[in-house]
Amino acid sequence: MQFLKVTSPHTSKQGQAGNVMLSVIYATIPGIIALTYFFGVGVLINLILASLFGLGFEALILYMRQRDITFYLKDYSALVTAFLLGLALPAYTPWWLIAVGMFFSIVIAKQLYGGLGFNPFNPAMIGYVVLLISFPLEMSSWITPAPLNGGELPSLSAALGKVFLGHELIMEGALLDGYTSATPLELMRQNDGQLVNQLYSDNPLFSQALFAGVGWEWVNIAFLAGGIYLMYKRVFTWHAPISMLAALGILAAVFYDGGSSSSLGSPLFHWLTGATMFGAFFIITDPVSSAVSNRGRIVFGALIGVLIFVIRSFSNYPDGVAFAVLLLNFAAPFIDYYTKPRTYGHKSKSKSKG
């Protein structure tokens, strides 16, 4: 009788880089739908342009490095980077901004270091930060979410005119105070003198919302849903995202100050505004640039949560996710060094002493 000659590993399919990357892309779909619903076709234009530039730069560099182009493009890592940067940029970003961002993401942050698996920093966040410190004006102009604009969104032709020709974005029936408006985070930071309750009732961005800012809350909930799908698919473990959200929530609760005028926002507000959920489930879970062990990931996530809160509350930048992630990417090898898991068969340090 013959036995099947199959050796370990016995799992199939899973673990291929391409499959993991594809499921990340699928998981962004709820977020894409939410963003498109509130901010219009600009989001989709961002994604398409970022993908084109990303794949183009990746193929170009692979050609220059004399690597197998189709093999490396098929791991979809460039596409994931493009999607992450495309989602992080404000809708209706000029095309050249996306090109510069993707150049820094793919060419400088990823391929110059040796390609997928060798990049010490999260490529999408490098691109984002380069753009943020170089072009602060373009990078902080989010249009007013559709419900506050009478459900009005820019038409496709207006959007294309803005992206490619730099025309002003004009919408029929748009409110008089321009098409861009402050994000909830900016409103909260600039608030000095109003109680949180007053701020919430005075400002339509809060008063028409369920939890924390029209549009933004649903975008964050959608990314949360995508993140839960990824955890269910075991693309990453719960450690980093949960500890990041916990750290952010605890700090927010401490500094909430009972909703006084110097309050820095409630935990719910911090969880559901800005790029919190996007960062927690799609950025800090990057297996290459994060800490490796489970214990290390808890430390890694918690420190990112602390930094996000600090940067959001006390700096001049609109959100802190990108800076926090990059700083902790620096620290990831250091965290790994101090959180080595016990090897099976060896005693832990404290036990061996006693």
Add this chain to the structure above:
Amino acid sequence: MSQVKEITHNGLWKNNPALVQLLGLCPLLAVTGSIVNALGLGLATMLVLIGSNIAVSLIRNAVSDAVRLPAFVMIIAAFTTCTELLMQAFTYELYQILGIFIPLIVTNCAILGRADAFASKNRVLPSALDGFMMGLGFMWVLLAIGAIRELIGAGTLFDNMHLLFGESAKNWTLNVFGENYKGFLVAVLPPGAFLVAGLLIAIKNLFDARAKRLRDAQKSETKKGAKRVRTTGQIA
């Protein structure tokens, strides 16, 4: 003659203080935001380097090994102070822009390095030439980085040159990308300096590797009859 050639080649390319020895990176990265800054600091460094090399070479037999480094530092500090006063007198605005980086020339390891490695072992004239060539080598790298960063960061070349060359230089500014160029702030900020310096080093290594390959290829070409071949037995 061959020594002159060797010193020149060392300073400008083979042993370039900025690209190979990686000395004096602090001013290299900090003040190369524009061509005029780079040129100002490059000239100041070159002046100090020539002066200190000559002085160190002159006293090389009078100073014992034990106290040579403090003596060299004193000499460099004296020349730096002279340069600083000169700049204060003639290019006051540039002096204010460069600020702390002019006194910091004292701590530029390239200068102390040349004093110890070359000037303290050689006669005056070669030492002066070495100072000049090392200074020139440092300056061209400063200028290259400054030009690239100014071009990408602000879209101009030779902006503000009147700080160094007087009023007639005011219209030297070139708007390479036109008036509407928005500027790319990263290039002017410190990360841009690191990126550009790293790329320059990579390009230099690329040239060297290519030159080496060419040389090797020439060497391995054996001429007919250059090698003795054992011819025992029959050759088909």
